[in-house]
Amino acid sequence: GESVGLHLPTLSVQEGDNSIINCAYSNSASDYFIWYKQESGKGPQFIIDIRSNMDKRQGQRVTVLLNKTVKHLSLQIAATQPGDSAVYFCAEIPPGTDKLIFGTGTRLQVFP
Amino acid sequence: EPEVTQTPSHQVTQMGQEVILRCVPISNHLYFYWYRQILGQKVEFLVSFYNNEISEKSEIFDDQFSVERPDGSNFTLKIRSTKLEDSAMYFCASSEQDGVTSPLHFGNGTRLTVT
Numbered sequence: 001g002e003s004v005g006l007h008l009p010t011l012s013v014q015e016g017d018n019s020i021i022n023c024a025y026s027n028s029a030s031d032y033f034i035w036y037k038q039e040s041g042k043g044p045q046f047i048i049d050i051r052s053n054m055d056k057r058q059g060q061r062v063t064v065l066l067n068k069t070v071k072h073l074s075l076q077i078a079a080t081q082p083g084d085s086a087v088y089f090c091a092e093i094p095p096g097t098d099k100l101i102f103g104t105g106t107r108l109q110v111f112p
Numbered sequence: 113e114p115e116v117t118q119t120p121s122h123q124v125t126q127m128g129q130e131v132i133l134r135c136v137p138i139s140n141h142l143y144f145y146w147y148r149q150i151l152g153q154k155v156e157f158l159v160s161f162y163n164n165e166i167s168e169k170s171e172i173f174d175d176q177f178s179v180e181r182p183d184g185s186n187f188t189l190k191i192r193s194t195k196l197e198d199s200a201m202y203f204c205a206s207s208e209q210d211g212v213t214s215p216l217h218f219g220n221g222t223r224l225t226v227t
Contacts, residue, residue: 032212041217043203098211099157099168
């Protein structure tokens with residue numbers, strides 16, 4: 001499954017560094033947000049989610065921050081590894097539906 | 113770990129032909145979805161399906177599209193008369209509960225090429 005876009009923003013980080021991927025969402029009433037990772041040839045893979053009543057949630061090596069004031073999400077990856085190289089999408093779910101509205105995606109490249 | 117499986121991985125068809133894309137959702141999941149991604153564009157919602165009927169569909173999902181759960185394991189997307197602009201990656205997804213309560217799990221997609 002390609003999320004290849006000729007104009008995807010790209011973040012290049014060195015192995016071991018922390019990565020921060022940002023996303024602006026569109027609907028101020030959205031109440032559920034998810035980060036997905038998409039590797040080449042695969043479908044989107046769930047990483048972490050957060051609901052609008054929280055501003056931070058931590059998983060294993062990943063943290064999601066939600067700033068509702070400016071409609072901004074970020075995904076922090078600690079100690080980035082080569083296996084983290086992929087395209088990362090944020091997605092929101094507006095109220096009254098369960099359909100995901102995906103963002104454009106950011107390509108994360110990890111170099112040794 | 114259970115996963116959503118999709119077949120075929122790549123389907124080439126001529127304009128005007130019918131195609132059926134197949135998916136086997138995770139076995140205990142009750143909610144099913146199709147999304148698509150045109151090359152270089154965002155992943156877009158097509159349709160959601162629960163309790164043997166469509167829950168929601170997008171404006172993309174016109175009369176040329178249909179979904180079916182013909183048995184207890186498969187979930188299919190049919191395009192009756194394909195158009196060039198239907199060329200895309202089609203992703204099936206499933207969730208244990210609705211997509212607001214539990215996250216969607218996606219398959220690896222079917223690349224549809226319409227010539």
